[in-house]
Amino acid sequence: MSSLDPITMATQLATYDVQPFQNRYQMQADSYLAQMTALGKVESALREFRTAVNAMNSTDSNVIKNSASISQEGFFSAKADASAMAGSYQVFVEQVATAHQLSTGMPANLDSTTEVPTTGTLDFTINGESLSVDLSTLDTDGDGKATMTDLVSAINNDPDNPGINATLVRSNGQTHFMLSSTETGVANTINVSASGTGSTWFEDAFTNTSNISTPQDAVIWLGAEGTGLKLENSSNTFTGVIDGVDLTVSKAQVSGEAPLTLNIGADSEATKEQVNQFIDAYNTLMSTIDEHTGIGGEDKSRGVLASDPTLRSIESQLTSLVRGEFEGMRLSQVGITLDRSGTMTLDASKFEEAQTNNSAALEAMFNGEGNLLDSIDAMANPFLQSTSGLFKSRKDSLQQNISRIDDKQSTLDRKYDMAYNRYLKQFTQMNTLMTQMNQTMGMFG
Incomplete structure (x- = not known):
């Protein structure tokens, strides 16, 4: 057996x-x-x-798309939305808007490590907004000193900065402290002064500034220069000057030139x-x-x-x-x-x-x-x-069904383990009995 x-x-x-x-x-x-x-x-x-x-x-x-074309490229671009009416317009670009840039009257031997005062304030106004930099906050390590680099960082990273960038520019072996407006137009002219610093050279530097770029507004004419409708804007983009059309100027024409032709029409x-x-x-x-x-x-x-x-x-x-x-x-x-x-x-x-x-x-x-x-x-x-x-909702419901099946599968796994252990015990006992019977039969062989 x-x-x-x-x-x-x-x-x-x-x-x-x-x-x-x-x-x-x-x-x-x-x-x-x-x-x-x-x-x-x-x-x-x-x-x-x-x-x-x-x-x-x-x-x-909208479903209807319009297009804008210009008789000569390079002076302005145009974008027409769905509300723009088809038509032909004359546009003359008198001047483009520029941002204010100025250089301060710092000493010729200035560099990024030049120490600056740590008392007093540096005050800015631009487009009706103000910024006051407390120079005592420049000393971040407590050694009683601050550098031009610290000043640049304090201006640029001030959370109340109204749109002024400070930078150090190196040219011909000299370092220049520059201020720039982040926005174009006359309204964004930078005004700056230092006070209460106890440092004559520092305060004089912000009194004796020189313009690198003079701020100006963009000027265009709808029609011929001098006789059309004159429009001014602090930005180079004129929004909705013609219904549904935005114009962005990039280069001024020469006075006396003929205006450019802007055509608006359906883009089939x-x-x-x-x-x-x-x-x-x-x-x-x-x-x-x-x-x-x-x-x-x-x-x-x-x-x-x-x-x-x-x-x-x-x-x-x-x-x-x-x-x-x-x-x-x-x-x-x-x-x-x-x-x-x-x-x-x-x-x-x-x-x-x-x-x-x-x-x-x-x-x-x-x-x-x-x-x-x-x-x-x-x-x-x-x-x-x-x-x-x-x-x-549908996918959540299906996922819940899958989760319930997972629970049933876990129960089934336990049922398998119980059945396996029961059968293993039974067949182990049966195998032991068969072995004993074979041994007994062998004794009578």
């Missing part, structure tokens, strides 16, 4: 006891994980679609490109939903989220919106249609015709308050909220 291997037998029987439960738990866990993955992909596609929607529906971006290619991004994002979203909600067939497996109410709700609401009417118009009237499979397509020539002949109505349909793009954003919001969105 052959002996048994108790470990092998106990392992096989204990596994047989728990295997049906293990298989069931694994199938459930795999299903929940697959659903979470699919929900994550649809959520990502919906976010990308909403991003495309918002790119066409912000304060400075940029508009079409933006609409195509919207269409691509829509199709990606809908194909992702279809992939995971399909009922399956002969050559296609059933989607892990087939008949899922959350995804069906997204699909139903979105389809209704893109087929709907806003401001008396539908997408189909401007060349954007859904084919039999639900794929959105663009008839470029029809869209260009609508853009050319009825751009105001086109814009109103897309961008009017509460119209198509607003409605899409409002539809997507309940699904995508970070703390209480429907996608988050």
